[in-house]
Amino acid sequence: MRLPDFDLHYPTSLEDIQGLTKKFLETGEDFDFIAGGTDVLPNYKNRLNPKRQVISLSKVQGLNKISPNCIGALARVRDIAAHKELGIHFPGLVQAAKLVASPILRNLATLGGNLLLDTRCYYFNQSEFWRASKGYCLKADGDECLVVPQKEICYATYSGDLAAILLVLNAEFELHGPDGVRKIPARAFYRGDGIERFVKKPEEVLTFIHIPETQSKTRGPALKTAYRKLRARDTIEYPVMGVAMGLKTEGDRISQLEVAVTGSEAIPVWYGDLGFNGERICQDTAEGLKKALLNRVKTYKNVPFPPGYRRSMAGEFVKELLLTLA
Amino acid sequence: MNQTRTKDTGSSTGNPKESFGNTLRFLTLRVNGSELRCAAPPKALLLDVLREEFNLIGTKRGCDMGTCGCCNVLLDGQAVPSCLVLAFDCEGKEIQTVEGLSVEVDGHLHPLQSAWAHSGGSQCGFCTPGFLMTAKELLEHNPHPSRDEIAEALSGNVCRCTGYKKILDAVECAAQQLQGISQEEER
Amino acid sequence: MNHPHDLPNQKHSLIGKRIPLIDAFRKATGQAIYTDDIKLPGQVVGKILRSPHPHAKILSIDVSEAENIPGVHAIVTGRDAENCFGVLPVSQDETALAVDKVLFIGDNVAAVAADTEEIALRALGAIKVEYQVLRPFLKMEESLEQVPEELRLHPKTYDGTNIHKQVEQDFGDFDRAYDEALWKKRQSFRFIGVTHAFTEPMCTIAFFDADERLTVWSATQVPHYLHRALAKVLEMPMHRIRVIRPTVGGGFGGKSDPFPHEMVAALLSRKCRRPVKILFDREEVFYSNHGRHPSKIDVALAIDKNHKISGLHVDALIDGGAWGSFGVVTAYYNGVLANGPYKLPNFRYRGRRVYSNKPPCGAMRGHGAVNTRYAYEILLDEAAHDLGLDPAAFRRDNVLPPNTKTINELRITTSGIGECIDRAVEASSWKDKYGKLPFGHGIGIAGGFYISGSALPIHWDKIPQSTVHLKVDLDGGVTIHSLAAEIGQGSDTMLAQIVADVLGLPIDYCRVFSEDTDTAPIDLGSYSSRVTFMAGNAARRAAEELRKALIQAAADLSGYPPEVFILKDEKVINCTRPEIQVSYREAVRRAMKDCGALQSSGCYQAPPMGGKFKGAAAGLSPTYSFQAFVVELSVDLQTGKPKLHDVWAAHDCGKALNPLAVEGQIEGSIHMGLGQVLCEEFAYNKGNVLNPNFLDYRTLSPMEMPRVHPILVETCDPEGPFGAKECGEGPLLPILPAVSNALFDAIGIRFYELPITADRIWRALERQKKSSATLV
Secondary structure (H helix, E strand, O other), X not given: OXXXXXXXXXXXXXXXXXXXXXXXXXXXXXXXXXXXXXXHHHXXXXXXXXXXXXXXXXXXXXXXXXXXXXXXXXXXXHHHHOOHHHHHHOHHHHHHHHOOOOHHHHOOOEXXXXXXXXXXXXXXXXXXXXXXXXXXXXXXXXOOOOOOOOOOOOOOEOOOOHHHHHHHOOOEEEEEEOOEEXXXXXXXXXXXXXXXXXXXXXXXXXXXXXXXXHHOOOOOOOOEEEEEEEOOOOOOOOOXXXXXXXXXXXXXXXXXXXXXXXXXXXXXXXXXOOOOOOOEOOHHHHHHHHHHHHHHOOOOOOOOOOHHXXXXXXXXXXXXXXXXXX | OEOOOOOOOOOOOOOOOXXXXXXXXXXXXXXXXXXXXXXXOOOOEHHHHHHHHOOOOOOOOOOOOOOOOOOEEEEOOEEEEHHHOEHHHHOOOEEEOHHHHHHHOOOOOOHHHHHHHHHOOOOOOOOHHHHHHHHHHHHHHOOOOOHHHHHHHOOOOOOOOOOOHHXXXXXXXXXXXXXXXXXXXXX | OOOOOOOOOXXXXXXXXXXXXXXXXXXXXXXXXXXXXXXXXXXXXXXXXXXXXXXXXXXXXXXXHHHOOOOEEEEEEHHHOOOOEOOOOOOOOEOOOOOOEEOXXXXXXXXXXXXXXXXXXXXXXXXXXXXXXXOOOOXXXXXXXXXXXXXOOOOOOXXXXXXXXXXXXXXXXXXXXXXXXXXXXXXXXXEOOEOOOOOOXXXXXXXXXXXXXXXXXXXXXXXXXXXXHHHHHHOOOHHHEEEEOOEOOOOOOOOOOOOHHHHHHHHHHHHHOOOEEEEOOHHHHHHHOOEEOOEEEEEEEEEOOOOOEEEEEEEEEEEOOOOOOOHHHHHHHHHHOOOOOEOOOOEEEEEEEEOOOOOOEOOOOOOOOHHHHHHHHHHHHHHHHHOOOOHHHHHHOOEOOOOEEOOOOOEEOOOOHHHHHHHHHHHOOHHHHOOOOOOOEEEEEEEEEEEOOOOOOOOOOOOOOEEEEEEEOOOOOEEEEOOOOOOOOOHHHHHHHHHHHHHOOOHHHEEEEOOEOOOOOOEOOOOOOOHHHHHHHHHHHHHHHHHHHHHHHHHHHHOOOHHHEEEEOOEEEEOOOOOOEEEHHHHHHHHHOOOOOXXXXXXXXXOOOOOOOOOOOOOOOOOEEEEEEEEEEEEOOOOOOEEEEEEEEEEEOOOOOOHHHHHHHHHHHHHHHHHHHHOOOOOEEOOEEOOOOOOOOOOOOOOOOOEEEEEEEOOOOOOOHHHOOOOOOHHHOOHHHHHHHHXXXXXXXXXXXXXXXXXXHHHHHHHHHHOOOOEO
């Protein structure tokens, strides 16, 4: 399959990028950023909202460094998965990175690309021919959602693995744009439906992901983190349900609990402690947590596995994570 | 009912709209130790260039979506599906294809290649070049992988013939051979 | 072991040896040339416009705008070639491109040849097609309805319905057996479709040249059938058509029909007189499908008071999709191939294959036998469980003996089913495990049998099913000409091994030329597990002819009688006085002396067999393979996800000509069968294939694969080449029910619908928790 035609730009610095985006904003030309390409290129091949101008980030320097508290957006998922220091401080992040797609895709995929992953849906991730024969959907070329028929909201599924754990860690996303630099907490970053997805403006570049030092082992007891992912095979596939947890305990009680879910709604969702802070950690609490999450997670019939099962697995996973992390 | 919608479809199955202007640029790639050049459009994928411009047909087109690994090549030593890599992104990088494996050992078979043949790792053989590249990356980073580690490392490659058993056998066998070679070199 | 093909004084040098496939080095270096690797001078790109509707009448096609696009060389539509074709002479219901109606989303409507893919796609977009949408038939039950003529998918259907083929067979007295049974059960099973998912997408190049000859390069398992179909569709004599089969990247039945895109490439090339290549996107491979039929199979099983199987009733409704393909055979196989590996005295069958508005189904590894096998083996397991019998011992007590006839008159010669069960049971420590593993962990067994080539060919024209020619060079090199298609299964190696072994030569003396209809004698191709048995026998006979000539030459040179000579180590040796030797090359030169060319030919035709009733030919084979598998697995009770640990796979292959290759077939069959039982689904959303890609059509990765322990059982079939039988399809059959039976042992739940995905297991476990009932 061939890509559509586009002009390709190779900025080497953030300044270059701003020059380009400024020009495109002026001329009104649509543009996309591309990093690893594992999400953008399949979508382009399927003619899913391709843009005329493509800005490759592959030659931009300095955005792939990894340190426990700051990770460049162009860091390869492969390198995050193999990073010893990260593994010590944020085992859940490394664990999630190891579960992204397959080894050959992790070699290309970047942290930023995974966080900004386009949403997925049976009616969206199809070829132009397929979508034309079915009837185009709201997210690409059509005006009605085919999952929940109406014309306002896109019910695709967010399917990145790394966002949930970064929500748990209360990470901040650093954005560079024409108006300067801004940092947005991950918990405020994801907004809207399957089309809107986040608050980043098209011309802004996601540059760094900051994880507060308070979450790492360097200062006192760290937030213990872990991630569980549901998919049919142990490789290649996106999460059809993913649960991340951060936990701090005092004695046998929960002193901090952070739960986030991916593979459910159009954005990854941070649920906080679900009202369980201070609870004693035991089977009953775990059961209660399972029910609490299960009742709040929403799933739709738009990716593999029945929605009910995916919801149930969110419950199973959160229960298991609590008991294993404690 | 008329098919009125006209769009650029990319796939072979639909109706394309008027294509954008498509300028060719000069592309220089370092492949298997040689510097190769061609003119290519910005949208050229590494797979297209390798197969169509450089005639390196050992790299196979299987799924076009990075889900089968038949088109894997090494890009700066890492196995990647060349169907998901923009050719121009590869300028300045080292590319190795299956044809380069034997270049590396003076035209002889690379231990992985002979292990593949002797272990029955190829049946139809269409997935073999991609597997070889992934396996090469694995053994360079982990010369003594366990069977589970091999399975994990190769899990982005699809083989429909072998059930993978003889592929894992081949990688184990090559690891042993390479170990022997490196021991000999130490002596 | 004394086999009729063995010579008394000669040990085999290559038969039974574990050797690399002769094309393995080419494949491991990227030197093997597949169709898409070929680029001819002047070659242009062919693309097919596909139907966006599952069922519609074509009112008009306007290509005028597309024709005027610069770079477009030819456009064809259905009207350019209306002759029907199909793999079976009895259901020729396909055309190169749709003529009046489109029958599924993805059906072929028109095609363009152009300088580049981009131009071809633009031209497709400029073709205007006017459709009148018709009611689609998407559920197989709907196809049973009587409908007006315009809603019938093809002119020839049953009784005004969309039933393509209906067969009924009745042997013995099933009703009585069922009435008198000690144990009996009726159960309905449902199977979703699955597809081959070979890694190489379809690709064809056609070139109609200045001599008005057509050459077609295509990734096909059946060059001979393609040759015939091209002749019919293009209305050209076969001698003006040449079919070349480059290296094929997997088939499994999915490349065993002549295909519309092959006709289309030829038609385009005839129009523009340039080579035209059509390469499919992965999505188009799914529209080509020809995979396993989805089916609904009702089975009734009776066990008598002696714990013997006394009756089986199978009623299969199978969804054929848009075209006939191999469907008539499939309709029979769903019942006929339940007549082994156990003795069955009373058997009743009804099979109905319907047309529907979906991509066509056809032959896929284990063709026709897989789903019924699953149903049968599940009920056998239930019977054993209910009767308090060990399911392995129960099966063992019911096996078909060798040299017998089934009730439907299948001729059984050698049978290793007993030994297969015994060895799988022993290797797996079955007796220590069955019924004794903790909840969530289980072990299961199932058996199977499969044809080793169909005894009756598709075309009833009395030509041998396989012929092999040998040509010897001056230096003794042997070129083997055959049309048996090497598709990765190792048939080229098999031919070379047999010929070299008979002639006492190292294998590298043999070159196999099996890709070209211009040079090869007829062979029906690589399907129905026929190649080792049939082409192998033809090669053996051709080599024996050569051996005779070389021995005569040695006799002439040495003055000893021919009877004393054998061929060994590149020599013709007098075995009564081993110092008397003639070198192989000397013998070759001498043999060439009077005739110039040293050549030979051998062929194979199955002997007459079978009953006189309607459909008696279906399922007949010169011999059958047998197998018994034991599976051990566990279930993650939290998620329902099954984890396969071990498969002990005992397979009676007659004689393993090359154990490395036989194991490869067993291991590959298990992978494919595990996919069908656990996770593969050819899924639909109304008429659209829901998952036409390798992300969502899920074949198992190496991480899900169990440890597979192949156990080769050798019964030395007297008619197989050196005793060999098939090994490419039979080993798929038992894996599905063995997994399901192991799941029952693990969690006490039976599954009557495939695939058994994690969510289904989980839901069943939840239901089990809520009630004490164990059936789902």
